[in-house]
């Protein structure tokens with residue numbers, strides 16, 4: 164299959180308090196070019212799953228492949244964006260974005276950096292330092308850095324979690340535009356149910372203790388991208404139902 168394939172994946176951490184099963188029996192296929200969001204309670208293993216896809220953690224068992232090739236470590240085919248922008252404070256924005264392009268000539272590096280800063284609407288800020296940018300701008304720079312190597316998959320771990328509500332909505336629109344123009348496969352972890360529905364063609368709902376996939380919801384219809392639609396409310400209620408099932412709370416009272 165062209166895309167990501169996760170089969171029977173388990174992850175157990177051995178700690179001084181005993182073994183922690185972070186992920187259990189994860190099976191998920193993500194098609195090339197798809198936008199998938201992952202939602203779940205804190206500690207259900209979302210970040211661990213993303214790190215395994217990035218090759219930053221290894222699985223305890225099971226298999227993970229991209230276009231039939233086993234993922235066994237980090238690679239330029241996968242970019243990653245974290246909740247904190249992780250820009251290097253002593254480098255300018257263009258140096259930060261171009262940091263991973265060590266194998267490119269200076270001219271190619273400059274063109275790629277310029278194109279990507281333009282894509283995230285930061286042209287004019289090449290020589291700024293990270294502390295001179297707002298939170299949303301710094302996160303846009305981090306997205307440019309994640310995309311500059313032209314990865315096939317962009318992994319986003321709560322990328323808008325630290326932003327205010329209005330900036331967050333603006334960033335969601337921008338990431339959708341980038342996804343539509345670049346056709347990069349996007350896998351985004353989020354705690355925000357509205358964000359997961361708005362962005363995801365499919366929404367993976369995880370449950371905790373141990374981290375499992377509870378449900379995969381189709382959110383690809385035109386109506387599900389309209390936050391005021393009945394379809395959006397229906398999906399939201401379905402997701403809340405999964406979350407509160409464990410706690411015996413009726414989701415009717417939660418919206």
Ligand SMILES: Nc1ncnc2c1ncn2[C@@H]1O[C@H](COP(=O)(O)OP(=O)(O)OP(=O)(O)O)[C@@H](O)[C@H]1O
Nearest residue numbers: 176178183185203204205206207208209210211212
């Ligand atoms: N390096 C590690 N060593 C030991 N245990 C770990 C490690 N990383 C994660 N865990 C454990 O694995 C489980 C899943 O953690 P993970 O960070 O993936 O959850 P999460 O769903 O991303 O949480 P959050 O939404 O709060 O970021 C937790 O119980 C956590 O304590």
